[in-house]
Amino acid sequence: MNRRTLLATALLAPALARAEGRTLRVVNAYSAGGTADVVCRILCAALGPRLGLSVVVENRPGAAGTIAAQVVARAAADSTTLLYDATAHSVNPALFGPRLPYDTRRDLLPVFLAMVTPNTLMATNAFPVQTVPELIALAKSRPAEIACATTGIGTAQHVSLELLNHMAGIGIAHVAYREMASARNDLTAGRIPLQFSNVPNTLPLLQSGQVRCIALTGPAPLDILPGVPVFADTLSGYETWEWNGFFAPANTPSGLIRDYNAALNAVIAEPPVLERLTGLGALTRANTAEEFNTFREQQITFFAGMVKTANIRID
Template sequence: MTAVPRRGLILTAGTLLAPALARAQPRSIRVINAYSAGGTADVVCRIICAALGARLGQNFVVENHPGAAGTVAAQAVARAPADGATLLYDATAHSVNPSLFGNRLPYDTRRDLLPVFLTMVTPNTLMSSNGFGPQTLPALIEFARSQPGGLDCATTGIGTAQHVSLELLNHMAGIRIAHIAYREMASARNDLIAGRVPLQFSNVPTTLPLLQAGQVRCLAHTGPAPVGVLAGVPGLAETLPGYETWEWNGLFAPAGTSATLIGELNAALNAVIREPATLDRLTGLGALTRPNSVEDFAAFREQQFAFFARMVQMTNIRID
């Protein structure tokens, strides 16, 4: 096959994307982010949207609408007109909430929010404060067994991927570490650094700068294979075979949005993650990307629905 010059690829993508996007979308497009400013979902969303806007010649405006495990933003987008003017940027809680809230959700996740593109996946991490005694996962498990319920671990909310990661650790290791739910990442991070809470489940992009600054230790990650940016950090599966959890981010559109428009956005996003500048920024964060079609992302979402339904039932996670 004859190689196509990079410039040719960009021009071809632009030509294919222009018609439906130009007709269906205004110049400014709202991207409702379900999470707080400064967190992983916000950072990755802004990197992706800036690159997407530059490629398409449109302004993607990111608005942070955190609250209720992402349901505030999801409800707003589920009720938005299906004209391409409003999109949802959501993360792992999107696939947990149907099992966690059941029929209390004010929208139907499958019916009302259409997958557009899976923007990233990343393992979760188990961090400890520098003053915490156990410095390995086996040592932590032994310590936790000696004082059931005597240890606290922070996450950014009930039902998050980090909360599920903690409860899966408790379940598989036969221990009881108490869950402390914070409303946003900054407070959890500050309490961990100060030693007011000894442990925190987070994710690679959030952990990496703290680790590089020497402010915390990273005891383990939740992926099945080594993580390049976490050199020397073991996987939980090395101690607890079969242990694996992930955090992911993705873009969604309201039900009724044109399939042509969604397909063109997906094609543009696939092009964006191949751009060296964007790929370098995401890789440096530990945010793993991969090409995916709308159908790929829809299938992935179904897998995540099923996985978290099992986790919620097995670990008895509840929201009162």
Template structure:
């Protein structure tokens, strides 16, 4: 199975499909009023913070407000369903993240919408390697030591995540598979509860992402054992890559903006152009880099290709680990 979804392949060019062009002249220039952006995640998490940084910059550029409405629940499917059913006029958008590409294989025919057909990729706002945290009291200090302990004590170690089928859960199952170990998956209701138990030592391990690791790294409340990207990460100096021990081990979290199918091509292109300009703004870029988010220029077609790669990757992982939502 090909797991190389790093920088070198994240934005491979291909012909993604967009909706047929619409006629905007009768409606006036887009946007002529505020735009509602339904965020599939809770306030305060990475997807929420990144969305507000980027959409605030976009609002300032365009002169209309892009208003974030948090609508978490059911692995992001509540928000996605709402936008899939919204008018295709560009005034209701979806801000989603990695679960978007897990859900087709996790929920299958139970999804009330078709991910590929009903939601158009607009802009990939962030790609961030996953990370592995360990409580300060945890004896292993490096990934080879963790693997040795897990092999010596099968089924005795626990790792936290915020839900079945999340990218953190998938990263754990990928680790179990590649390392030949069995570390238990422990589900928490939210990231705050999981982090509290990690810091207190109730659970020794937790997969996270770079933005979630920056404050942990700075405060030293827990350790960042490794990251799951192919290259050193400047905001996490000295943190080794998982590929140094497990070649090919790369997993990522990403965020992106979507529109309902049928949204006029002119709207998609306007948003794409302005969002690309927004992430080049020095103030926006500084806030994202400080957070540990990794924005890059991209087109709707490139984002569509990236989404397809991610759907395929997670389908393989869900099948391999037999991950189920009952």
């Protein structure tokens, strides 16, 4: 083992060491095959051997991630259950309000920020627009006639669309799909002209030549998407991200959270893991649980403003 691996292993506290040989259940809030599932399984496959645990990923999709979150919020605060959630986690407090069956801040403790990635706006090859200014001009000339797919109300992609509408003064119609595969199929078949997605889901479609990417929602271009500009070039300050992370039930000992955080930081530094995540366009960085908590607070605040501004509602 290298020095970094030895250090990470040495940091594991007795509480986690006593869990060796047990099963860690990671409840994934999203369906199999999507970005959150792929990244989660890459990380968990490396996490198990590092901790001496059998790690089982359990997909519990539905209701914008609240089904899985509720399962973990009610779980015992021990070493056997974690939640793997994504951007909707920080949208749901504003989206559901008092109907949310748990308290996001109180019941789910940040453990580790697994990845961030910009969103993308994809278009069919037949769509008569190449750039963001051209899209804005077309949308203004055809109010409410252009439709854009996302994977659901309140998702990072939905917020990206509403932020575009708000900042550009246009009204591209939102079409919410239940899953990425259905939206992707309708886009590639030409049944819908636009789709907000994320980088990992965009890459294979671009590489196959089935779609074009008009712009990214991050602040700067990505090497993995050469030639694709950012919305901020046209709309100053425009920026949205999709993220994934691990959470623990309330009252989980802080030492145990630090142990998992140290192990996951070591996992993303492993060359095979880093290579796979980089190839997906999933951006990783070392982070503490405290830093992830600060990030979550920033995201909750941002999305609360967007839900109000865009009048986003879920029935």
